[in-house]
Amino acid sequence: MPFDRLRLKPAGTVALALLLCLPPFYLDAFWLRIGLFSLAAAIGAVGLSLLAGTAGQLSLGHAFFLAVGAYGYTALAGEPGPGLPPALAVVLAVLLAGAAGGLFSPVAARVRGIYLGVATLALVFLGHHLLLTADSVTGGFNGRSVPPLTLGGFAFAEDGRELVVLGVPFGAEERLWYLGLALFGITCFTARGLLRSRPGRALAALRDSETAAAVMGVDVARHRSAAFVVSSMYAGLAGVLLALAFRRVVPDYFSLALSVDYLAMIVIGGLGSVAGATAGAVFVTALPLLMTRYADQLPLVATPGSGDGAVGPTEAARYLYGAAIVLILLYAPDGLHGLARRVRGRLPGRHSPGSPSREPAGPPPSPSSPAARPKEHTP
Numbered sequence: 001m002p003f004d005r006l007r008l009k010p011a012g013t014v015a016l017a018l019l020l021c022l023p024p025f026y027l028d029a030f031w032l033r034i035g036l037f038s039l040a041a042a043i044g045a046v047g048l049s050l051l052a053g054t055a056g057q058l059s060l061g062h063a064f065f066l067a068v069g070a071y072g073y074t075a076l077a078g079e080p081g082p083g084l085p086p087a088l089a090v091v092l093a094v095l096l097a098g099a100a101g102g103l104f105s106p107v108a109a110r111v112r113g114i115y116l117g118v119a120t121l122a123l124v125f126l127g128h129h130l131l132l133t134a135d136s137v138t139g140g141f142n143g144r145s146v147p148p149l150t151l152g153g154f155a156f157a158e159d160g161r162e163l164v165v166l167g168v169p170f171g172a173e174e175r176l177w178y179l180g181l182a183l184f185g186i187t188c189f190t191a192r193g194l195l196r197s198r199p200g201r202a203l204a205a206l207r208d209s210e211t212a213a214a215v216m217g218v219d220v221a222r223h224r225s226a227a228f229v230v231s232s233m234y235a236g237l238a239g240v241l242l243a244l245a246f247r248r249v250v251p252d253y254f255s256l257a258l259s260v261d262y263l264a265m266i267v268i269g270g271l272g273s274v275a276g277a278t279a280g281a282v283f284v285t286a287l288p289l290l291m292t293r294y295a296d297q298l299p300l301v302a303t304p305g306s307g308d309g310a311v312g313p314t315e316a317a318r319y320l321y322g323a324a325i326v327l328i329l330l331y332a333p334d335g336l337h338g339l340a341r342r343v344r345g346r347l348p349g350r351h352s353p354g355s356p357s358r359e360p361a362g363p364p365p366s367p368s369s370p371a372a373r374p375k376e377h378t379p
Contacts, residue, residue, distance in 0.1 A: 097236025
């Protein structure tokens with residue numbers, strides 16, 4: 001279901017929000033860490049789905065903008081650096097990622113498809129080189145420690161003060177869980193509002209036909225550039241949350257493999273869908289972590305560091321979601337979200353779009369209407 005058609009009833013929204021608030025009370029730090037990484041990935045995947053699924057632009061440089069957000073926050077809030085308040089550093093890091101996207105937007109305005117994908121590929125290699133060589137800002141190969149986020153004296157990290165909520169001690173993962181939920185909620189709300197607005201409809205028109213959109217008065221170059229900038233800002237926000245969850249940023253994480261992972265997320269989940277991007281992000285992010293933890297119980301998968309020549313959990317996870325991409329493209333081109341929508345449509349009591357309705361076409365005619373009067377017979 002596209003962004004602009006995503007509707008939840010208020011009761012369902014409240015129930016879902018309450019359900020997502022429960023994991024810190026029942027799950028340990030490992031599962032919360034998986035959830036945090038998945039939430040960060042979902043934020044970035046929503047931005048990429050907005051760019052690829054709605055505006056019809058292919059980008060292989062998403063990892064670069066994630067790195068701008070992560071390192072931007074670390075450099076602005078940490079030492080050495082200006083030591084800005086962490087909340088302000090978050091905002092500036094997102095704006096910095098948007099500015100980086102703006103600098104590249106003239107290219108995005110002029111090329112599209114595989115040509116834009118190849119052009120954005122250069123960003124990943126350029127960004128990785130800068131992260132390795134700008135030691136004074138990035139820390140070089142070893143990276144930098146990430147300063148914790150504090151709001152009004154409350155730290156989203158271990159600060160030496162014990163915090164207990166309903167008998168459950170809240171550490172860094174528990175505190176960051178609610179921060180991640182808040183940022184993901186903001187992402188979904190803004191993406192939905194954007195796509196239901198006039199610029200969002202213009203982007204959808206661009207995806208369907210640039211010629212038709214131009215005839216209707218859509219400024220093709222300007223809307224392409226704007227879509228790239230907005231997607232970069234979502235990636236920057238995802239990078240900030242990833243940095244807070246990792247507590248240390250290193251250049252090797254923001255490689256081409258990360259950009260490919262994000263493409264896999266939106267293809268598996270379904271282009272142009274918040275729910276699809278979220279499902280794809282959870283699948284691609286959680287699978288290698290789960291396989292690493294349970295590698296000793298899985299056949300044909302070697303435990304990390306065993307050195308026996310078998311396939312490691314990370315490589316095995318990539319093989320699995322690579323196979324998932326092939327299956328999705330063959331049997332469900334609209335992704336998991338489209339597949340789930342079709343399954344719901346086939347359930348008893350539900351009708352798929354286009355099926356004949358069982359409801360009457362209109363109210364029955366009243367006794368005084370001409371249709372209800374008996375016809376007069378002429379002799």
